[in-house]
Amino acid sequence: IFASSILIIPTTIKFFLGERASTGFWASFFDAFSPTGWLYSVLYFILIILFAFFYMTIQYNPVEMANNLRQSNGTIPGIRPGKPTSDYIMKVLSKVTFIGSLFLAFIALMPIIFSVSTGMGSLSIGGTSLLILVGVALETVKQLESQMMMRHYKGFLD
Numbered sequence: 348i349f350a351s352s353i354l355i356i357p358t359t360i361k362f363f364l365g366e367r368a369s370t371g372f373w374a375s376f377f378d379a380f381s382p383t384g385w386l387y388s389v390l391y392f393i394l395i396i397l398f399a400f401f402y403m404t405i406q407y408n409p410v411e412m413a414n415n416l417r418q419s420n421g422t423i424p425g426i427r428p429g430k431p432t433s434d435y436i437m438k439v440l441s442k443v444t445f446i447g448s449l450f451l452a453f454i455a456l457m458p459i460i461f462s463v464s465t466g467m468g469s470l471s472i473g474g475t476s477l478l479i480l481v482g483v484a485l486e487t488v489k490q491l492e493s494q495m496m497m498r499h500y501k502g503f504l505d
Contacts, residue, residue, distance in 0.1 A: 348475055350394035350455075354380065354387055383463050391459075392452045399448035400441075409436040454478055 357380035364373065379386040413433035422428055426435045455474025461467075472480075 349398050350391055351473065351475070353394060354391055358382075383459060388456060388459055392456060395452040395455055396445075396448040399444055399451065403440055403444045407436075407440055409433040409440065412436050451478075 357377055361373075361377045378384055381387060410433045413429065413436060416422065416432060417428045423432055423435060426432050454477060458473055458477065
């Protein structure tokens with residue numbers, strides 16, 4: 348969401364410039380930043396990865412997690428408590444975030460890739476909308492399965 352919000356700025360500027368935006372340097376600049384332009388796609392991909400790492404550093408503190416583990420007498424097998432634990436947690440978080448951000452960037456770029464490859468123009472559904480739709484569909488299926496299990500469950504006294 349943050350990446351698309353940043354990348355919509357050139358389109359907003361183009362709207363305010365009006366006719367001046369359709370000639371010369373500005374025309375090629377705004378074409379590159381159109382949602383089907385190559386520069387837009389590359390920057391979108393990079394910004395998604397950067398924001399994923401930014402969010403990870405804000406949400407998770409490996410030093411605090413290592414201290415909480417030590418205070419509760421917990422350990423990670425094969426890793427010494429203290430700084431080695433926090434380094435290990437940071438390494439694992441970085442790997443998981445990188446893989447997750449690549450997947451997220453691919454999902455977010457799927458509508459752009461589809462619209463460019465088919466020549467259909469811009470689609471009204473974006474990558475974020477696609478993720479929300481899939482999440483809601485999966486949650487609905489999970490709720491339906493739990494309701495079906497509850498209705499077929501025999502009670503203790505039956």
